[in-house]
Amino acid sequence: MRKIKFFLIGLVPGLVLVFFILNKKGVSCSGYLPNSRVIAETLSKKMLYSPAFSQEMAENKIDEKFLKDSIITKGEIDFDHSQAQQKPCPEYVLVYPKKNPRYEIRFDKCKEEVNFSSLKKLR
DSSP: OHHHHHHHHHHHHHHHHHHHHHHHTTOOSGGGSHHHHHHHHHHHSEEEEOHHHHHHHHHTTOOHHHIIIIIIHHOEEOTTTOBTTOSSSOEEEEEESSSSOOEEEEEEEOSSEEEEEEEEEOO
16 A cells, blocks of 8 residues: 555656646647548648539538638548558548538548549538
8 A cells, every 4th residue: 555655646746747748848649540640641731622622612612711620620531441552642531520421522642732532522
């Protein structure tokens, strides 16, 4: 019992200290999962839209701000239907929202840019 008390006396202040130091530097651990990495890389590259994609955006009244801030940021990559190992530009399928998806987006993530090819309204 005495060892547990000493352990907790050191552990709790250590966790609090690490939490405040990392929080002050803006570090987050959420960017290590494959879904988060693909979305972060997609948002950091130049976005190019195919004519069909632009037409679907206009028909569904989706602007570029909503696309970036909501659909891509809060969407989820469907790795079962994506070709993540394809060379030179992997093709991904993104669904939004995560539960009961309403939109499906297909895009190629190349080295310098992201090419959006299709936007489907699922329901």
